[in-house]
Amino acid sequence: MSTRLDSHGRLIDRTSRVSFTFNGKTMQGHGGDTLASALLANGQTLVGRSFKYHRPRGIMTSGAEEPNALVNLGEGNRHEPNQRATTTELFDDLTATSQNHWPSLEFDVGEINGLVSRFLPAGFYYKTFLFPRAAWKHVFEPVIRKSAGLGRAPDPETRDPDKYEHFYAHTDLVIAGGGIAGLQAALLAGRAGAKVLLMEQSAHWGGRAPVDGVEVDGLPAEEWVSGALLELESMENVELRTRCMVAGVYDHGYVLGYERLTDHAPEADGPRHRLWRIRAEHILSATGALERPLSFAGNDKPGVMLASAVRDYLVNYGVAVGENIVVVTNHDDGYRTAIAQVEAGLKVACVVDARRTADGELPRKARELGIDVKVNSAVGMVKGLRQVTGVTLCAQDGDGAVLDEISCDAVAMSGGWSPVVHLWSHCGGKLTWDETNAFFRPDESRPPLNQNGEGFVTCVGSADGAMQASQTLENALTNTANLLQAMGKSAGEGSSASSAAEDPLAPVWVMPHGAGYKKRSKMWLDFQNDVKVSDVQLAAREGYESVEHTKRYTTLGMATDQGKLSNINGLAVLADALNEAIPRVGTTTFRPPYTPISMGAIAGEASREIFQPLRRTPMHDWHEAKGAYMEPVGGWRRPYCFPKAGESHADAVIREINATRGSLGLLDASTLGKIIVKGPDAGKLMDMMYTNMMSNLKPGKCRYGLMCSENGFLMDDGVVVRLDEDTFLAHTTSGGADHVHAHMEDWLQCEWWDWKVHTVNVTEQWAQVAVVGPNARKLLEKMGADFDLSAEALPFMGMAEGRIGGFDTRVFRISFSGELSYEIAVPASQGMAFWEALHEAGAEWDATPYGTEALHVMRAEKGFIMIGDETDGTVIPQDLGLNWAISKKKEDFLGKRGQQRTYMTDPKRWKLVGLETLDKSVLPDGAYAVAEGTNANGQANVEGRVTSTYYSPTVERGIAMGLVLDGPDRMGEVVKFNKVDGSTVAAKIVNPVFFDPKGEKQNV
DSSP, rough: OOOOOOOOOTTTTEEEEEEEEEEEEEEEEETTHHHHHHHHTOOEEEEEEOOTOOOOOOOOOTTOOOSSEEEOOSGOOOOOOOEEEOOOOOOOEEEOOOHHHHHHHHSSSGGHHHHHHHGTTTTHHHHHHSSSSSHIIIIIIIHHHHHHOOOOOTTTOOOOOOOOOEEEEEEEEEEOBBBBHHHHHHHHHHHOOOOOEESSSSSSSBBBTTTTOOOEEEEEEEHHHHHHHHHHHOOTEEESSSEEEEEEEEEEEEEEEEESSSSOTTEEEEEEEEEEEEEEEEEEEEEEEEEEEBOOBTSSSEEEEHHHHHHHHHHHHHSSSSSEEEEEEESSSSHHHHHHHHTTTTTEEEEESSSSSSSHHHHHHHHHTTOOEEEEEEEEEEEOOOOEEEOOOOEESSSSSEEEEEEEEEHEEEEEEOOOHHHHHHHTOOEEEEETTTTTEEETOOOBOOOTSOOOOOOOOOGOOOOOOHHHHHHHHHHHHHHHHHEEEEOOOOOOOOOOOOOOOOOOSSSSTTTGGOOOOOOETTTTTTEHHHHHHHHTTTOSHHHHHHHHOOOTSSTTTTTTTHHHHHHHHHHHHTOOOOHOOOOOOOOOOOHHHHHHHTTTTGGGGGOOOOOTTTTHHHHHTTOOOOEEEEEEEEEEEETTTTOHHHHHHHHHHHHHHHOEEEEETTTTTEEEESSTTTHHHHHBSSSSSOOTTOOTBBEEEEETTTTOEEEEEEEEEEEEEEEEEEOOTTTTTTHHHHHHHHHHHHHOTTTTTTTEEEEGGGGEEEESTTTHHHHHHHBSSSOOOTTSSSTBBEEEEEETEEEEEEEEEESSSSSSSSEEEEOOOOOOOHHHHHHHHHHHGGEOOOOOHHHHHHHTTTTTTOTTTTTTSSSOGGGTTOGGGOOOSSSTTTTTTTGGGGTTTTTTTEEEEEEEEETTTTOOOOOOEEEEOOOOOOEEEEEEEEEEEETTTTTTTEEEEEEEEEEGTTTTTTEEETTTSSEEEEEEEEOOSOTTTTTTTOOO
């Protein structure tokens, strides 16, 4: 039974009492406790159930590697599943419940799975659910879905009340880990003048050194750590962050950090989590090492823990996990737990050491304290149902025969330590096998490389394989000094540590070791996913010799701890089963994040009304003040129309169209994409991107262009302007700017990397206004321009730059309404002022703002296509009658070969036409044209569809465009389109240009 000691607990505040509940039971803890230490102090050793067999599970570790103690935290809108009790700091009124059981933690009907475990071996799901095929849908899948997962998902009707944020930082050096190695590195780099960001995932500095009795520079580790922090805090070039984990390392020195700001104080103001986005010249990994378990029968029972965790709870929190424990180990470090237990006034039944001899400094001290040390011994079986009551012992090199039986209430196991190499491996750093210490460590000859082919991650201390304290600080000093020298800085004096010397470990993975051990069942490797030693051996027998295949076949290392405890032991068992060396078997892939991070932190501020980035034009506030009805367009908010008091949206659109065609209309076109393409090869790139020729466009001229995917389908359109010999401005649709820019960059970086051309998305740097209507030129002349705006000087599809009304402008004579039109770009900072100046000067002609719907109607009246309406990802330019925009002069462009495929040249492809209803009604959007009879499949004979449809006040009838079989050859023919209610509406096929077919109005 766990208990709280009065003599220990360096991290808790005994004057602070904290009340919390677990499964509805009220318990007490202290400030500084973790949920795990508080549960143990209250005697709660059973905390959850395993995933597959629902076996009773207790707390096993004291850190982020914990596989068992995952709980539901909070209630209502603050409910979160799968939170580790070992890393959850205790606070008043914390509410936790256990997971993965029914009806209760103590009595779980799912435990019956353990009784049929022989029928549920590794890969059973691959073998069981194949036949009969119908059973998958109706039997197997429903059962599996109900069984999936551990915790209860949050109620979808609730909304997370907390705030989250992203934070951006640039620094010379990111140091991950605040143990003595990380602090040593930070002191050296800080004194050398480097800009340092030191991040520690827990709430405390110093790592294991204060727990393990390490001395640094002749001082107790805790005292040295305090001094180091005082010095670091005084350095302006050093920033210290606790509760902040380096989650992942990516290319080019990009680092993600995850900071838990108020998890320990949920009522505090401010964001709960922060996601750090960091650019660093170098990353230094001081992430330490993780203790490995040992595999023996019953090693998953509540009360079986890592030896280091037993020591942590005793020293840090004053919690004794047992009054009489057995320590089982294969190296000297395990003896530290036995010694700490006895020095705290508790009992150690014995130390079970798998090695043939144990004569080092720590074993000798243990014997001096009266601890019984049994060498060449192994645990044969842990006794007890839901709590450890004893162990049986056998010879490690024997056949598993029971030699002794020991009574105890807890087992502390230690199978050695493994460097935490995740950050080194995230960007391709390779590992090498250290035979002496039986672990993988970073291979310094094969580091992760940056864009210059230089290593940008360095491991120090235990993360580099230096396990003893003296080695840890010496390694940190040497590696950091070398790094600083490469950065052009010099390192000063470092600190040195002393601790008990340790003899080498014995590479024991499974107990007992001998002919009999393979026949023993329920020796656990992955405690959360219920993967046994026998499962990995079965996978090897069934041909899964690749470690990645074994991982997926057995689910080894696929739980939420991502194999932090199980991977090395699993590799060793697999290597033994294959009769291979461990390094030949290899390792699985390490992927970020190191431990789970919250979805809230990933989203940051992007929630509720700002779920998407708020993209607003410089004139947005003016639109809202005038009562504009806003609609989302490609991430932007654009005015759909500007209804006046008592005016419907439909009436507002008609008014805006009539005012624009009759006199003067103003459109905020700032959302149109604007991409600068510059360089000696800019023309070559533009020719490949667009279907028509762009390289022969003269400076100062515009040309409408079509852009296709490599499959030949139309993806965007817009006006291209040549600003000078080496510079083009490509306009895109409002929703297409980012996609088109990424499309250009993809081809430049992956295929045409040697072309001398650069692209920049400048969409938000320019505000753009369309000045449209018969009085457009009069308005601009009234405002005053320092260049000629006449049709002769600035003809249709021409461009000019100069000042209008005192504003710096770039003017394009382009029109998507069919009227005299100027699209005028000004710097975004001048956008609102220019817009207001246009309205003030245009009052003489009743200048009318119009929105996107009026724009769409006027485009349709002129027969101009709309990307997203007339296109749906399956349409090519030839379907839309745009053959004229496909160059016959140039040899190639993206999509050319795709358009030459048989399916693309099929004469039966639907073609664009105009449509007029006979009764002047408006055709339903998306309606299908239905011919007589049925098709080859017995379905309705569909021969076309409506792509866009509107009421046109200009021609005073409903107009539409659509894709129809043999459409251009069927002018004047009447076809029927279906409606939702099952009826049909007749429409006549006409030319898609309904207004000013000769373009006389736009050319004046």
